[in-house]
Amino acid sequence: MNELHRQALALPRQPGVYIMKDAQNNIIYIGKAKALKNRVSQYFGSDAGQSEKVRRMVSKVERFEYIVTDNEFEALVLECSLIKQYSPKYNILLKDDKGYRYIRISPPPFPQISVALQKREDGSRYLGPYISGYVVKEAVDEANRIFQLPVCGRALGAGRKERPxxxxxxxxxxxxxxxxxxxxxxxxxxxxxxxxxxRGSVEVLSSLTRQMNEAAENLEFEKAARLRDRINAIKKLGEKQKVVRSKVKNQDVIALARSGKGIFFEIFRFKKG
Known part of the structure; x- marks a missing residue:
C-alpha cells in the first residue's frame, strides 16, 4: 500500500471536493465525491478498470487536499467554482470520458436549462463537464424550481398563448x-x-436583494414580491448547505503545521462568505 492510498483511507466518509497536486504543487485535477474516503482511495488502490487517461493523471499526483461539504449539491457548486478558477490540466483532458454530464442552456429565444450527456455544436451554451449525473440533475432541478423555469418541453416563443x-x-x-x-x-x-x-447562493442573494429593493423603491411591488420569493427559496436551500459559515465575509486564514523538521503553510482566502 503506497502512502497516498494510506492517506486516502484516512479521509472522512462525507461529501466534499478533492484537489490533486503534482510535484511542483500545481493543481492538476479537481473532483467531488459523495464519500471522500471511498472516491479518493479508488485512485490509489488497484488501477484495474481505470482508463489510460486516469492512470496517467494518478501517476503525476504527489499530494492531495480536500474540503468537506454538507451535501453533494454544495460539493458540485464548489467543484465548478474551483475548476473555473484553476482550469486543472486533467479536468480538461478527462472531460470526454464516459459518465460525465453537462448543464445545457438552449439557444434563445426563451432558453431552457437541462442536463446533457454530450456537448454538441447546436448553438447551446454548456457548463461542465461534471462527474455525477445525479447531482447535476439535482442542481438543475433546484435552479429551475427556484427561478420558476419551464421543464415540460413545450415550444416557447413570443406571442404564444397556450393554456398553462x-x-x-x-x-x-x-x-x-x-x-x-x-x-x-x-x-x-x-x-x-x-x-x-x-457561483453559488451568496452572489445571487446579493444581486436579488439589490434588485428587490430597487423594485420596491420604484413602486414595482409585484416584481419585488417575485424577487422576495426567489430570495426565500434560496435561503431555505442554504439552510441545508454550507462550506464556511462566518460573520466575516472577507477573510484570509493562514494554517500552520509542523512535521519533523518541516513546517507547512496553507493560505485560504474567503470572499463574500
Missing amino acids: CLNFYIHRCCAPCSGKVSEEEYNERVEQAIEFLT
Missing part, C-alpha cells in the same frame, strides 16, 4: 408558453439561475 400547465398554478413555472412573462424578464430569470449554478 399545473406547474404554473403551484408556482413552479412562470408559464412563458402562455405569455405570462416577458422575454426580458424570462432571460433575467435564466441568467440568475446560471449564476446560482456557477
Whole structure:
C-alpha cells in the first residue's frame, strides 16, 4: 500500500471536493465525491478498470487536499467554482470520458436549462463537464424550481398563448408558453439561475436583494414580491448547505503545521462568505 492510498483511507466518509497536486504543487485535477474516503482511495488502490487517461493523471499526483461539504449539491457548486478558477490540466483532458454530464442552456429565444450527456455544436451554451449525473440533475432541478423555469418541453416563443400547465398554478413555472412573462424578464430569470449554478447562493442573494429593493423603491411591488420569493427559496436551500459559515465575509486564514523538521503553510482566502 503506497502512502497516498494510506492517506486516502484516512479521509472522512462525507461529501466534499478533492484537489490533486503534482510535484511542483500545481493543481492538476479537481473532483467531488459523495464519500471522500471511498472516491479518493479508488485512485490509489488497484488501477484495474481505470482508463489510460486516469492512470496517467494518478501517476503525476504527489499530494492531495480536500474540503468537506454538507451535501453533494454544495460539493458540485464548489467543484465548478474551483475548476473555473484553476482550469486543472486533467479536468480538461478527462472531460470526454464516459459518465460525465453537462448543464445545457438552449439557444434563445426563451432558453431552457437541462442536463446533457454530450456537448454538441447546436448553438447551446454548456457548463461542465461534471462527474455525477445525479447531482447535476439535482442542481438543475433546484435552479429551475427556484427561478420558476419551464421543464415540460413545450415550444416557447413570443406571442404564444397556450393554456398553462399545473406547474404554473403551484408556482413552479412562470408559464412563458402562455405569455405570462416577458422575454426580458424570462432571460433575467435564466441568467440568475446560471449564476446560482456557477457561483453559488451568496452572489445571487446579493444581486436579488439589490434588485428587490430597487423594485420596491420604484413602486414595482409585484416584481419585488417575485424577487422576495426567489430570495426565500434560496435561503431555505442554504439552510441545508454550507462550506464556511462566518460573520466575516472577507477573510484570509493562514494554517500552520509542523512535521519533523518541516513546517507547512496553507493560505485560504474567503470572499463574500
